[in-house]
Amino acid sequence: MTKKVFLDLGKQPIANRFTSEASEDEFFFNLRVVFDQDTKLVSLEEFVDLPMMFNEDYVYLSSASKTMRDHFAQTACDFQREFKPWLVMEIGSNDGVFLNNFNRKTAFSVEPCTNFANITRSKGYTTYSEFWSTELSKKIVEEKGRPDLIYSANCMCHIPDIKNAFLAIEKTIADTGVFVFEDPSLLEMLKRNSYDQVYDEHAHVFSVTALQKILESVGLEIFRVQKLDIHGGSNRIFAQKVNCRNRGIEDSVSEALQEESIFGINLKETYIEFGKRVESSKKDLLNLLESEKRKGKKIVSYGATSKSTTVFNFCGIGPDLIDYIVDTTPAKQGKFSPGVKIPVISPEEGFDDSVDCAFLGAWNFLDEITKKETEFLKRGGVFLTHVPTVSVIKQRT
Numbered sequence: 001m002t003k004k005v006f007l008d009l010g011k012q013p014i015a016n017r018f019t020s021e022a023s024e025d026e027f028f029f030n031l032r033v034v035f036d037q038d039t040k041l042v043s044l045e046e047f048v049d050l051p052m053m054f055n056e057d058y059v060y061l062s063s064a065s066k067t068m069r070d071h072f073a074q075t076a077c078d079f080q081r082e083f084k085p086w087l088v089m090e091i092g093s094n095d096g097v098f099l100n101n102f103n104r105k106t107a108f109s110v111e112p113c114t115n116f117a118n119i120t121r122s123k124g125y126t127t128y129s130e131f132w133s134t135e136l137s138k139k140i141v142e143e144k145g146r147p148d149l150i151y152s153a154n155c156m157c158h159i160p161d162i163k164n165a166f167l168a169i170e171k172t173i174a175d176t177g178v179f180v181f182e183d184p185s186l187l188e189m190l191k192r193n194s195y196d197q198v199y200d201e202h203a204h205v206f207s208v209t210a211l212q213k214i215l216e217s218v219g220l221e222i223f224r225v226q227k228l229d230i231h232g233g234s235n236r237i238f239a240q241k242v243n244c245r246n247r248g249i250e251d252s253v254s255e256a257l258q259e260e261s262i263f264g265i266n267l268k269e270t271y272i273e274f275g276k277r278v279e280s281s282k283k284d285l286l287n288l289l290e291s292e293k294r295k296g297k298k299i300v301s302y303g304a305t306s307k308s309t310t311v312f313n314f315c316g317i318g319p320d321l322i323d324y325i326v327d328t329t330p331a332k333q334g335k336f337s338p339g340v341k342i343p344v345i346s347p348e349e350g351f352d353d354s355v356d357c358a359f360l361g362a363w364n365f366l367d368e369i370t371k372k373e374t375e376f377l378k379r380g381g382v383f384l385t386h387v388p389t390v391s392v393i394k395q396r397t
């Protein structure tokens, strides 16, 4: 066995399945993470069936934050300028926040969540409401032809059989085409102790090292790696067909591989140490929340994220410590957070003068949130975070 478990986050629910009732029964699974010493891939030990997570009730809305809306608009603009693609395909288009920037006749998407597929369709884009697969790839090539650009943001890491998914990309893309995908970076997760990047949807947390091996095995090569601040540190990978080699391999690829190697991404000890830091983070966070509570402070959480589902269920943080979660997504409001069942309400309803402390469930949007919540900070409110270490964020003096 080359796979070793290095992190056990306990029994966890479906991270994005907010329940209507506090008493509702839920599906739980063992959230354990393995490092494969052979492939260097970090994955969940137990995968959750895709339709249990991605279906007509999926609530994650890509355009919920300004950061993400700006990110996708800029991305589309950059791709149009550099690659000038004719046929564009997106895998995991959500509400079409990226696709919106392309011509309806030549851009189309794959989106298995039917609620979001219907939104993308209503904007005039052909949308295949299916999971990405070899069969779908064949259908697309027949019906649409071979895309010049395939883009996928925060979606490839959801696919358990990732090798087959990449193989299907290789069979779909035009010979001169570019495949660009971005997902949370394993290196950044290890550096920032952001263990909450691990939840049911993230079947894998990718390193460039592991991706290079898998992509090469299916005839694709990485020609550029771009580091992004998005989602708490992501890698954007640019790949092309090996046998066509349309573009030279840029230095960013060897630089990324070298940085990962120096950090120890290939060593099992790195993961064992990370596991220990996660246990300390849990203790520190509980200590902080309990001590604020003892002082009589009102604590809420900011952003009903999948990440906070992991943190709350791993640390055993429920409504006794956190009164409620505020979130701008209408589909999450009026519901209860998965597992620990903390109520979710809108910021208008709950982010008022009575709040003393706000745990940053959406710590990855720290800049956007602190910019927006200057009044809260000014009146002495504080944000609490566990990334990169458990700490209190106050107004800068």
Ligand code: TYD
Pocket: 060, 064, 065, 066, 302, 303, 304, 305, 306, 307, 308, 326, 327, 328, 329, 361, 362, 363, 364, 365, 368, 369, 372
């Ligand atoms: P994200 O961090 O992308 O979540 P996940 O861990 O599920 O990938 O999601 C951010 C969530 O926080 C989303 O539900 C919207 C919410 N949010 C707010 O409520 N207010 C804000 O100011 C921001 C930036 C996000």
